[in-house]
Amino acid sequence: MTPLAAALLLALAPAAPPPRAAPAPRATRAEETTQQASVHFKKGTELYKQARYREAIAEFEAAWRLRPHGVIHFNLAQCHERLGDIPAALQAYHEYLRSVPAADDRETVRTAIVNLEARLGASGVQQLLVYSDPSGAEVYVDGQSRGRTPMALVLPQGSHTVALVKPGYRTTTRQAVLSPQRSVELDVMMQKLESGERAAPVPASPQEAAQGPRPAAAPPPAAAPPAGRPPAPGAAPASATAPPPRPKAAPRARVWTWVAAGGAALALGAGAVYGLSARSAERDLKSGTHTTATATSLAD
Secondary structure, rough: OHHHHHHHHHHHHHOOOOOOOOOOOOHHHHHHHHHHHHHHHHHHHHHHHHHOHHHHHHHHHHHHHHHOOOOHHHHHHHHHHOOOOOHHHHHHHHHHHHHHOOOOOHHHHHHHHHHHHHHHHHHOOEEEEEEEEEOOOOEEOOOOOEOOOOOEEEEEOOEEEEEEEEEOOOOOEEEEEEEOOOOOEEEEEOOOOOOOOOOOOOOOHHHHHOOOOOOOOOOOOOOOOOOOOOOOOOOOOOOHOOOOOOOOOOOHHHHHHHHHHHHHHHHHHHHHHHHHHHHHHHHHHHHHHHHHHHHHHHHH
C-alpha cells in the first residue's frame, strides 16, 4: 500500500471514542447498613436534646438492630433514666459496661448504677440480670420459666433459685440473694452433656417442695382378654383370682343369739312349772268327789 492510500484510510476511519471514566464503586451491603444505622443514631441524638425521650429510644433501638454498638446502650440508659424507668435504665447501663469494658466513664456509670439500685431497692424489689454462654438458655426462677438469656427481671428481695436449661447442656442452678442495696448479675458458662448423660431436672418451686413428693399413681387393673382369645403369656387366668374376703358377722348377730338362748331357758322353766301344776291337779281330781265346777276346773 502506498503512503497516500494509507493516509486516506486513516482519514476515513472513525475517530476513537475518548476513554470512559471508571464507575464509582457501589457501596457494599455492610456499608449501606452502617449508613442507615448512623442516620437513626443522629436522629435519636437530636430527639434526646429535644427531651423527646420515647422517640429517641425508638431511633436508638433501630440503630442497634442495624449495627450494634455499646455506646447505644449508654444513650438508651440515659433516656430510660429521664423517663423514670429504673429497671430499663439499670439493664442498659449494665449492657453498656459489658459491651465496653474499658470505657473511660466506667466509674461514672457505676455510680449511676448504685444510685438506681438504691432507689429500686427502696420499693422492696431488686433486679436480677442473667447471661449465659451460649445464650438462649431458658431461665427458671423458683421453678417457673421466665424467658431466655440474656434477660433482666425485677423480683422481690430475698433468696431465689435460678436454673438455666438448654438442650444438649447440663442444667445449671444458682442461688441469687437480692438485697435492697444492689442488683445481682449472673454470668453462667453452660457445660455440654457427655455421651449418654441426661440433664438434671429443674428444681421444684418452694410451694411444690413444701407439699413433698407426689404419690405414685396406682397401676390400672388388667383388662380381661376378649372372648375366644387366650390370655397373654404370664398373665393369671380370671378363675385364679382370689375371691374377695367375706365380711365378718356384725356383733349384733351374737347379741341375738344370746337373746334367743335366754328365751329358750325361760320357756323351759315355765314348761316345768306348768307340768308340776298339772300333775297336782290330776291327783286332786282322782282323790275324791267334787262338785261339777271344781271337777271341770281340775280337769282343765
